[in-house]
Amino acid sequence: MTRLTTLGMAVLAAALLAVASPWSAPAQEATPTPGPDQDGIVHVVFETEKGSIYLAVDTKHAPLTAAGFLHNVDAGNYDEGTFFRTTRRGPASRITIIQADIAAAKRANAAPAFKIETTTMTLITHTTGTLSMPRGANPDSGRGGLSIMVGESHSLDANTETHALGYATFGHIEGGWDAIHAIHQSPAVARAAGGGRRGRGRGAAGATTSTLSATPTAIPTPPPNSLPAPDGLPYDASLNPPIEILKAYRVASGPK
Secondary structure (H helix, E strand, C coil): CHHHHHHHHHHHHHHHHHCCCCCCCCCCCCCCCCCCCCCCEEEEEEEECCEEEEEEEECCCCHHHHHHHHHHHHCCCCCCCEEEEEECCECCECCCEEEEECCHHHHHHCCCCCCCCCHHHHCCCCCCCEEEECCCCCCCCCCCCEEEECCCCHHHCCECCCCECCCEEEEEEEECHHHHHHHHCCCEEECCCCCCCEEECCCCCCCEEECCCCCCCCCCCCCCCCCECCCCCECEEEEEEEEEEEEEEEECCCCC
């Protein structure tokens, strides 16, 4: 009898322990994903080897492009991606940018291609700090890249006179210029004139991934790498090594 009583008390004690006491820590709820603010801006952080970059993604003026970009952020596709290209404006180049791509191993999960939103539609031109979506020859082929305007690059804008569609813009930089300039000035090697659309993603060891160039269709003469840039780097160059994106994620607000 004593043995049964002891066993019963043990079972009761275990049952009581299984019930949450009023002093137990409350169950933590999942943190909601930050959405657009009152101006339609979604704030995103890119943590890179050179520091953090703060992006303001404009869902109001560029809803399709912003949705594709945010899909890749939320899916973790930029994590372990790289900044692979740096250009500077000069006699042999018309744009000043750094360009990134999603991780090679995650390209299959990239956002579906979407119809281009031209700068005449969004009214966001390729001024310093603008975010732009690279693409291929098909204007509706933007999926997962990112170009940051380090300087004025209006040759990427749509042109109603020549009927050039240009590239889709979808926001601006709101902080992290030290990191951007560090990436722009990192060691680089000249890209092959008219080609070299490749960046190395570290998501798959030893794998390379084709990336969509933000170079204007018409290559000026002389060729892009015939003259050195003032800082000693080629005008159009591949970062060597590429600069890794450690993590990309939404935040509730921009930098303080």
